[in-house]
Amino acid sequence: MFFAGMALGIVAGAAFGIGIMCCVVAGKQEDQRMEQIRVRRQKKGERKTIHFRDREGTERFSLLDGECLCMMAEDGTRQIGLCRFVDGKQVEVNGQVWDIGEFLHQMECRRIQVCPLEGSDH
Incomplete structure (x- = not known):
């Protein structure tokens, strides 16, 4: 057995x-x-479109995958951010993956203005 x-x-x-x-x-x-x-x-x-929406879901602007945005601090310093599409809720900015709403919120808390870079197509 x-x-x-x-x-x-x-x-x-x-x-x-x-x-x-x-x-x-x-x-x-x-x-x-x-x-x-x-x-x-x-x-x-x-190319995918990245929709930058705040935490409430309001679209601020959109970019195509591979385009850049401009981040300007209160003191006038500027930084260019290369944006890559991750998914509908996440974006990679200069190699760091962010939840899109959280990215906009953090930039606002740091008093950094974020907008599309004119003529951006890298």
Whole structure:
């Protein structure tokens, strides 16, 4: 009886392991397919629009992926920020990922004016 239980356990474990492995492989293939689609879209020049909305959801301005914004402090110092689309709620500014509403809020708290850089297309 012991050996029958062991054999059944081994077979069930192997079947479970194979099932999990199939799911992992299928997921990896889907990830690769989605990455290929994303790369193809980028090559076609389809650029995403980044909508800068405050915490209340009011749109302040929008930029295309890869465009720049100007951040100006009260003392007149300016910094240019390269913007990259992350998703509908996040943006990468100069390599740092921000929640868009939080980015605008933090800039406001620091008394930094944020606006699109005229003629920006990097």
